[in-house]
Amino acid sequence: xxxxxxxxxxxxxxxxxxxxxxxxxxxxxxxxxxxxxxxxxxxxxxxxxxxxxxxxxxxxxxxxxxxxxxxxxxxxxxxxxxxxxxxxxxxxxxxxxxxxxxxxxxxxxxxxxxxxxxxxxxxxxxxxxxxxxxxxxxxxxxxxxxxxxxxxxxx
Amino acid sequence: xxxxxxxxxxxxxxxxxxxxxxxxxxxxxxxxxxxxxxxxxxxxxxxxxxxxxxxxxxxxxxxxxxxxxxxxxxxxxxxxxxxxxxxxxxxxxxxxxxxxxxxxxxxxxxxxxxxxxxxxxxxxxxxxxxxxxxxxxxxxxxxxxxxxxxxxxxx
DNA sequence: ATTTGTCCTATCTGTTTTGTAGGATTATAG
DNA sequence: CTATAATCCTACAAAACAGATAGGACAAAT
Numbered sequence: 001x002x003x004x005x006x007x008x009x010x011x012x013x014x015x016x017x018x019x020x021x022x023x024x025x026x027x028x029x030x031x032x033x034x035x036x037x038x039x040x041x042x043x044x045x046x047x048x049x050x051x052x053x054x055x056x057x058x059x060x061x062x063x064x065x066x067x068x069x070x071x072x073x074x075x076x077x078x079x080x081x082x083x084x085x086x087x088x089x090x091x092x093x094x095x096x097x098x099x100x101x102x103x104x105x106x107x108x109x110x111x112x113x114x115x116x117x118x119x120x121x122x123x124x125x126x127x128x129x130x131x132x133x134x135x136x137x138x139x140x141x142x143x144x145x146x147x148x149x150x151x152x153x154x155x
Numbered sequence: 156x157x158x159x160x161x162x163x164x165x166x167x168x169x170x171x172x173x174x175x176x177x178x179x180x181x182x183x184x185x186x187x188x189x190x191x192x193x194x195x196x197x198x199x200x201x202x203x204x205x206x207x208x209x210x211x212x213x214x215x216x217x218x219x220x221x222x223x224x225x226x227x228x229x230x231x232x233x234x235x236x237x238x239x240x241x242x243x244x245x246x247x248x249x250x251x252x253x254x255x256x257x258x259x260x261x262x263x264x265x266x267x268x269x270x271x272x273x274x275x276x277x278x279x280x281x282x283x284x285x286x287x288x289x290x291x292x293x294x295x296x297x298x299x300x301x302x303x304x305x306x307x308x309x310x
Numbered sequence: 311a312t313t314t315g316t317c318c319t320a321t322c323t324g325t326t327t328t329g330t331a332g333g334a335t336t337a338t339a340g
Numbered sequence: 341c342t343a344t345a346a347t348c349c350t351a352c353a354a355a356a357c358a359g360a361t362a363g364g365a366c367a368a369a370t
Protein backbone atom coordinates (compact mmCIF):
# COMPACT_ATOMS: atom_id res chain seq x y z
CA UNK A 1 0.00 0.00 0.00
CA UNK A 2 1.24 3.40 -0.93
CA UNK A 3 -0.75 6.56 -0.48
CA UNK A 4 -0.53 8.49 -3.72
CA UNK A 5 -1.06 12.21 -4.20
CA UNK A 6 -4.51 11.30 -5.50
CA UNK A 7 -5.16 9.43 -2.27
CA UNK A 8 -4.02 12.26 -0.07
CA UNK A 9 -6.04 14.79 -2.06
CA UNK A 10 -9.08 12.56 -1.70
CA UNK A 11 -8.77 12.45 2.04
CA UNK A 12 -8.20 16.20 2.27
CA UNK A 13 -11.18 16.98 0.07
CA UNK A 14 -13.42 14.60 2.00
CA UNK A 15 -12.28 16.16 5.24
CA UNK A 16 -13.19 19.53 3.82
CA UNK A 17 -16.65 18.17 3.10
CA UNK A 18 -16.77 16.70 6.58
CA UNK A 19 -16.27 20.16 7.97
CA UNK A 20 -19.11 21.51 5.81
CA UNK A 21 -21.27 18.56 6.86
CA UNK A 22 -20.69 19.10 10.56
CA UNK A 23 -21.17 22.85 10.51
CA UNK A 24 -24.31 22.70 8.40
CA UNK A 25 -22.68 25.36 6.29
CA UNK A 26 -23.14 25.09 2.57
CA UNK A 27 -19.90 26.90 2.11
CA UNK A 28 -16.66 25.35 0.92
CA UNK A 29 -18.34 22.44 -0.80
CA UNK A 30 -17.60 23.67 -4.29
CA UNK A 31 -14.56 22.40 -6.09
CA UNK A 32 -13.25 25.89 -6.76
CA UNK A 33 -13.13 26.65 -3.05
CA UNK A 34 -11.79 23.28 -1.96
CA UNK A 35 -9.13 23.52 -4.63
CA UNK A 36 -8.00 26.90 -3.35
CA UNK A 37 -8.21 26.19 0.33
CA UNK A 38 -6.52 22.82 0.12
CA UNK A 39 -4.16 23.85 -2.66
CA UNK A 40 -5.14 21.02 -4.98
CA UNK A 41 -4.98 21.52 -8.78
CA UNK A 42 -8.56 22.25 -9.81
CA UNK A 43 -8.82 19.98 -12.85
CA UNK A 44 -7.10 17.17 -11.01
CA UNK A 45 -9.55 17.53 -8.15
CA UNK A 46 -12.45 17.25 -10.61
CA UNK A 47 -11.26 13.80 -11.67
CA UNK A 48 -10.80 12.70 -8.11
CA UNK A 49 -14.25 13.85 -7.04
CA UNK A 50 -15.72 12.06 -10.03
CA UNK A 51 -14.14 8.83 -8.81
CA UNK A 52 -15.38 9.43 -5.28
CA UNK A 53 -18.84 10.02 -6.65
CA UNK A 54 -18.89 6.84 -8.71
CA UNK A 55 -17.69 5.05 -5.62
CA UNK A 56 -20.72 6.32 -3.74
CA UNK A 57 -18.82 8.37 -1.17
CA UNK A 58 -20.04 11.80 -2.23
CA UNK A 59 -22.97 13.20 -4.11
CA UNK A 60 -23.13 16.28 -6.25
CA UNK A 61 -25.47 19.06 -7.26
CA UNK A 62 -25.02 20.30 -10.79
CA UNK A 63 -25.45 23.79 -12.11
CA UNK A 64 -25.05 27.17 -10.52
CA UNK A 65 -24.67 27.09 -6.75
CA UNK A 66 -24.03 23.41 -7.07
CA UNK A 67 -21.27 21.52 -5.33
CA UNK A 68 -20.38 18.36 -3.50
CA UNK A 69 -21.35 16.84 -0.20
CA UNK A 70 -20.77 13.59 1.60
CA UNK A 71 -23.13 10.82 0.54
CA UNK A 72 -23.32 9.51 4.10
CA UNK A 73 -22.45 10.84 7.54
CA UNK A 74 -18.71 11.11 8.26
CA UNK A 75 -19.02 8.44 10.96
CA UNK A 76 -19.90 5.97 8.23
CA UNK A 77 -17.03 6.63 5.87
CA UNK A 78 -13.77 4.98 6.84
CA UNK A 79 -10.36 5.63 5.39
CA UNK A 80 -10.08 2.06 4.17
CA UNK A 81 -12.84 2.41 1.63
CA UNK A 82 -11.54 5.74 0.43
CA UNK A 83 -8.02 4.48 -0.12
CA UNK A 84 -9.15 1.21 -1.68
CA UNK A 85 -11.30 3.15 -4.09
CA UNK A 86 -8.58 5.57 -5.11
CA UNK A 87 -5.32 3.71 -4.61
CA UNK A 88 -6.38 0.07 -4.71
CA UNK A 89 -5.80 -2.76 -2.23
CA UNK A 90 -4.16 -2.07 1.12
CA UNK A 91 -1.76 -5.02 0.93
CA UNK A 92 1.97 -4.32 0.40
CA UNK A 93 1.70 -6.25 -2.86
CA UNK A 94 -1.23 -7.65 -4.80
CA UNK A 95 -4.38 -8.02 -2.72
CA UNK A 96 -5.47 -10.05 0.28
CA UNK A 97 -7.01 -12.83 -1.82
CA UNK A 98 -3.89 -13.34 -3.90
CA UNK A 99 -1.75 -13.46 -0.79
CA UNK A 100 -3.99 -15.99 0.91
CA UNK A 101 -3.87 -18.08 -2.25
CA UNK A 102 -0.08 -18.22 -2.27
CA UNK A 103 -0.07 -19.24 1.38
CA UNK A 104 -2.71 -21.93 1.00
CA UNK A 105 -1.11 -23.39 -2.09
CA UNK A 106 2.05 -23.63 0.00
CA UNK A 107 4.22 -21.97 -2.63
CA UNK A 108 7.90 -21.46 -1.93
CA UNK A 109 7.17 -17.85 -0.97
CA UNK A 110 4.43 -18.78 1.47
CA UNK A 111 6.51 -17.76 4.48
CA UNK A 112 7.13 -14.31 3.10
CA UNK A 113 3.53 -13.91 2.06
CA UNK A 114 2.26 -14.90 5.47
CA UNK A 115 4.16 -11.94 6.90
CA UNK A 116 2.78 -9.75 4.16
CA UNK A 117 -0.70 -10.87 5.12
CA UNK A 118 -0.04 -9.86 8.71
CA UNK A 119 1.05 -6.45 7.49
CA UNK A 120 -1.97 -6.00 5.27
CA UNK A 121 -4.26 -7.01 8.16
CA UNK A 122 -2.60 -4.54 10.49
CA UNK A 123 -3.09 -1.78 7.94
CA UNK A 124 -6.70 -2.73 7.29
CA UNK A 125 -7.44 -2.92 11.02
CA UNK A 126 -6.48 0.70 11.42
CA UNK A 127 -7.83 2.14 8.19
CA UNK A 128 -11.14 0.27 8.25
CA UNK A 129 -11.83 1.43 11.79
CA UNK A 130 -10.95 5.07 11.37
CA UNK A 131 -13.74 7.24 10.00
CA UNK A 132 -13.72 10.74 8.59
CA UNK A 133 -15.35 11.83 11.83
CA UNK A 134 -12.44 10.34 13.78
CA UNK A 135 -9.94 12.18 11.64
CA UNK A 136 -11.88 15.39 12.00
CA UNK A 137 -11.82 14.95 15.77
CA UNK A 138 -8.11 14.27 15.77
CA UNK A 139 -7.48 17.37 13.73
CA UNK A 140 -9.33 19.49 16.27
CA UNK A 141 -7.45 17.94 19.17
CA UNK A 142 -4.09 18.33 17.49
CA UNK A 143 -4.63 22.00 16.74
CA UNK A 144 -5.88 22.55 20.29
CA UNK A 145 -2.83 20.79 21.70
CA UNK A 146 -0.67 23.03 19.63
CA UNK A 147 -2.40 26.21 20.77
CA UNK A 148 -2.06 25.22 24.40
CA UNK A 149 1.52 24.21 23.95
CA UNK A 150 2.54 27.45 22.30
CA UNK A 151 0.57 29.63 24.69
CA UNK A 152 -1.41 31.16 21.86
CA UNK A 153 -5.13 31.58 21.95
CA UNK A 154 -7.25 32.56 19.01
CA UNK A 155 -10.66 34.03 19.63
CA UNK B 156 4.86 1.37 1.68
CA UNK B 157 4.67 -0.81 -1.36
CA UNK B 158 6.69 -3.95 -1.87
CA UNK B 159 8.15 -3.79 -5.35
CA UNK B 160 9.34 -6.71 -7.43
CA UNK B 161 12.86 -5.72 -6.37
CA UNK B 162 11.76 -5.98 -2.74
CA UNK B 163 10.17 -9.36 -3.19
CA UNK B 164 13.19 -10.67 -5.11
CA UNK B 165 15.43 -9.41 -2.30
CA UNK B 166 13.49 -11.31 0.31
CA UNK B 167 13.41 -14.46 -1.78
CA UNK B 168 17.13 -14.33 -2.48
CA UNK B 169 17.94 -13.69 1.16
CA UNK B 170 15.74 -16.58 2.15
CA UNK B 171 17.63 -18.74 -0.29
CA UNK B 172 20.85 -17.69 1.44
CA UNK B 173 19.21 -18.37 4.79
CA UNK B 174 18.67 -21.93 3.70
CA UNK B 175 22.31 -22.26 2.66
CA UNK B 176 23.37 -20.65 5.95
CA UNK B 177 21.32 -23.05 8.08
CA UNK B 178 22.29 -26.17 6.24
CA UNK B 179 25.97 -25.31 6.16
CA UNK B 180 25.80 -26.18 2.52
CA UNK B 181 27.78 -24.05 0.17
CA UNK B 182 25.36 -24.84 -2.53
CA UNK B 183 22.80 -22.48 -4.00
CA UNK B 184 24.61 -19.35 -2.92
CA UNK B 185 25.66 -18.40 -6.42
CA UNK B 186 23.60 -15.94 -8.39
CA UNK B 187 23.18 -18.29 -11.31
CA UNK B 188 21.58 -20.93 -9.10
CA UNK B 189 19.46 -18.54 -7.07
CA UNK B 190 18.30 -16.94 -10.28
CA UNK B 191 17.19 -20.27 -11.68
CA UNK B 192 15.67 -21.72 -8.55
CA UNK B 193 13.78 -18.57 -7.64
CA UNK B 194 13.02 -17.62 -11.22
CA UNK B 195 14.51 -14.15 -10.94
CA UNK B 196 16.09 -12.50 -14.01
CA UNK B 197 19.82 -13.00 -13.59
CA UNK B 198 21.02 -9.51 -14.46
CA UNK B 199 18.31 -7.97 -12.35
CA UNK B 200 19.33 -10.12 -9.41
CA UNK B 201 22.92 -8.95 -9.79
CA UNK B 202 21.84 -5.36 -9.20
CA UNK B 203 19.75 -6.32 -6.23
CA UNK B 204 22.54 -8.30 -4.59
CA UNK B 205 24.88 -5.40 -5.14
CA UNK B 206 22.49 -3.16 -3.20
CA UNK B 207 22.15 -5.74 -0.45
CA UNK B 208 25.90 -5.97 -0.24
CA UNK B 209 26.40 -2.22 0.01
CA UNK B 210 23.73 -2.24 2.68
CA UNK B 211 25.78 -4.71 4.66
CA UNK B 212 23.27 -7.54 4.59
CA UNK B 213 25.28 -9.98 2.50
CA UNK B 214 28.91 -10.55 1.68
CA UNK B 215 30.41 -11.95 -1.45
CA UNK B 216 33.30 -14.00 -2.66
CA UNK B 217 34.60 -13.06 -6.07
CA UNK B 218 36.09 -15.33 -8.69
CA UNK B 219 35.52 -18.94 -9.53
CA UNK B 220 33.53 -20.86 -6.94
CA UNK B 221 32.56 -17.51 -5.51
CA UNK B 222 29.08 -16.52 -4.46
CA UNK B 223 27.05 -14.77 -1.81
CA UNK B 224 26.27 -15.43 1.82
CA UNK B 225 24.51 -13.63 4.62
CA UNK B 226 26.70 -11.07 6.37
CA UNK B 227 25.12 -11.94 9.74
CA UNK B 228 23.03 -14.78 11.11
CA UNK B 229 19.44 -14.88 9.85
CA UNK B 230 18.15 -14.16 13.36
CA UNK B 231 19.80 -10.75 13.13
CA UNK B 232 18.36 -9.63 9.81
CA UNK B 233 14.80 -8.35 9.98
CA UNK B 234 12.50 -7.65 7.08
CA UNK B 235 12.28 -3.99 8.01
CA UNK B 236 15.90 -3.28 7.19
CA UNK B 237 15.74 -5.24 3.97
CA UNK B 238 12.68 -3.41 2.70
CA UNK B 239 13.90 0.00 3.84
CA UNK B 240 17.15 -0.61 2.00
CA UNK B 241 15.50 -1.70 -1.22
CA UNK B 242 12.13 0.02 -1.29
CA UNK B 243 12.62 2.97 1.02
CA UNK B 244 10.64 4.06 4.08
CA UNK B 245 7.82 1.91 5.44
CA UNK B 246 5.36 4.80 5.83
CA UNK B 247 2.40 5.00 3.42
CA UNK B 248 3.78 8.34 2.23
CA UNK B 249 7.08 10.12 2.84
CA UNK B 250 8.90 8.90 5.94
CA UNK B 251 8.27 8.83 9.67
CA UNK B 252 10.19 12.06 10.32
CA UNK B 253 8.24 14.03 7.73
CA UNK B 254 4.98 12.75 9.10
CA UNK B 255 5.89 13.64 12.68
CA UNK B 256 6.87 17.10 11.45
CA UNK B 257 3.47 17.74 9.86
CA UNK B 258 1.73 16.62 13.04
CA UNK B 259 3.88 18.69 15.37
CA UNK B 260 3.58 21.79 13.23
CA UNK B 261 -0.16 21.32 13.49
CA UNK B 262 -0.71 21.64 9.75
CA UNK B 263 -4.22 21.32 8.36
CA UNK B 264 -3.49 17.72 7.42
CA UNK B 265 -2.24 16.81 10.89
CA UNK B 266 -5.27 14.63 11.60
CA UNK B 267 -4.75 12.57 8.46
CA UNK B 268 -1.04 12.29 9.06
CA UNK B 269 -1.53 11.12 12.62
CA UNK B 270 -3.46 8.15 11.24
CA UNK B 271 -0.73 7.61 8.67
CA UNK B 272 1.79 7.54 11.50
CA UNK B 273 -0.23 4.86 13.26
CA UNK B 274 -0.19 2.84 10.07
CA UNK B 275 3.53 3.21 9.56
CA UNK B 276 4.14 2.21 13.19
CA UNK B 277 1.98 -0.88 12.82
CA UNK B 278 3.91 -1.88 9.71
CA UNK B 279 7.28 -1.22 11.35
CA UNK B 280 6.27 -3.17 14.45
CA UNK B 281 5.75 -6.27 12.37
CA UNK B 282 8.56 -5.93 9.88
CA UNK B 283 11.21 -4.84 12.38
CA UNK B 284 10.43 -7.80 14.61
CA UNK B 285 10.34 -10.48 11.96
CA UNK B 286 13.71 -11.93 11.02
CA UNK B 287 14.79 -14.07 8.11
CA UNK B 288 14.98 -16.96 10.58
CA UNK B 289 11.32 -16.37 11.51
CA UNK B 290 10.29 -16.40 7.87
CA UNK B 291 12.30 -19.53 7.25
CA UNK B 292 10.55 -21.19 10.18
CA UNK B 293 7.15 -20.11 8.90
CA UNK B 294 7.93 -21.51 5.49
CA UNK B 295 8.75 -24.88 6.99
CA UNK B 296 5.58 -24.92 9.07
CA UNK B 297 3.40 -23.87 6.18
CA UNK B 298 4.70 -26.59 3.90
CA UNK B 299 4.32 -29.16 6.68
CA UNK B 300 0.75 -28.04 7.31
CA UNK B 301 0.06 -28.46 3.66
CA UNK B 302 1.51 -31.94 3.48
CA UNK B 303 -0.53 -33.04 6.48
CA UNK B 304 -3.66 -31.45 5.12
CA UNK B 305 -3.39 -33.08 1.74
CA UNK B 306 -2.38 -36.45 3.11
CA UNK B 307 0.84 -36.46 1.13
CA UNK B 308 4.16 -37.37 2.60
CA UNK B 309 7.46 -36.85 0.91
CA UNK B 310 10.44 -38.85 2.12
C1' DA C 311 45.75 -18.74 -19.20
C1' DT C 312 41.15 -20.05 -19.14
C1' DT C 313 37.08 -20.50 -16.91
C1' DT C 314 33.65 -18.89 -13.85
C1' DG C 315 32.10 -16.12 -10.85
C1' DT C 316 31.15 -11.06 -9.03
C1' DC C 317 31.18 -5.93 -10.11
C1' DC C 318 29.86 -1.62 -12.43
C1' DT C 319 27.48 1.53 -15.49
C1' DA C 320 24.59 2.64 -19.06
C1' DT C 321 20.45 2.09 -21.59
C1' DC C 322 15.78 0.83 -22.78
C1' DT C 323 10.82 0.07 -22.59
C1' DG C 324 6.42 0.08 -20.74
C1' DT C 325 3.48 1.67 -16.94
C1' DT C 326 1.93 4.74 -13.51
C1' DT C 327 1.47 9.15 -11.61
C1' DT C 328 0.30 13.70 -11.88
C1' DG C 329 -1.41 16.62 -13.96
C1' DT C 330 -3.62 19.94 -18.46
C1' DA C 331 -6.99 21.12 -21.90
C1' DG C 332 -11.32 21.69 -24.05
C1' DG C 333 -15.67 21.45 -24.30
C1' DA C 334 -20.55 19.37 -23.14
C1' DT C 335 -24.13 19.43 -19.90
C1' DT C 336 -27.08 21.21 -16.28
C1' DA C 337 -29.27 24.26 -13.12
C1' DT C 338 -29.89 28.70 -11.01
C1' DA C 339 -30.30 33.86 -10.93
C1' DG C 340 -31.70 37.82 -12.88
C1' DC D 341 -34.89 33.67 -21.87
C1' DT D 342 -30.29 34.24 -21.28
C1' DA D 343 -26.06 34.66 -18.97
C1' DT D 344 -23.50 32.56 -15.58
C1' DA D 345 -21.45 29.23 -12.85
C1' DA D 346 -21.14 24.99 -11.51
C1' DT D 347 -20.40 19.75 -12.51
C1' DC D 348 -19.31 16.21 -16.12
C1' DC D 349 -16.60 13.71 -19.60
C1' DT D 350 -12.78 12.44 -22.55
C1' DA D 351 -8.43 12.87 -24.37
C1' DC D 352 -3.76 13.85 -24.05
C1' DA D 353 0.98 14.81 -22.20
C1' DA D 354 5.06 15.21 -19.43
C1' DA D 355 7.70 13.23 -15.98
C1' DA D 356 8.90 9.77 -12.81
C1' DC D 357 9.35 4.98 -11.77
C1' DA D 358 9.60 -0.06 -12.37
C1' DG D 359 11.54 -3.77 -14.38
C1' DA D 360 14.46 -5.28 -16.70
C1' DT D 361 18.61 -5.88 -20.49
C1' DA D 362 23.44 -5.32 -22.28
C1' DG D 363 28.27 -5.18 -22.28
C1' DG D 364 32.14 -5.53 -20.46
C1' DA D 365 35.74 -4.89 -16.34
C1' DC D 366 37.66 -7.28 -12.62
C1' DA D 367 39.01 -11.27 -9.55
C1' DA D 368 40.12 -15.84 -8.13
C1' DA D 369 40.44 -20.77 -8.49
C1' DT D 370 41.82 -24.51 -11.60
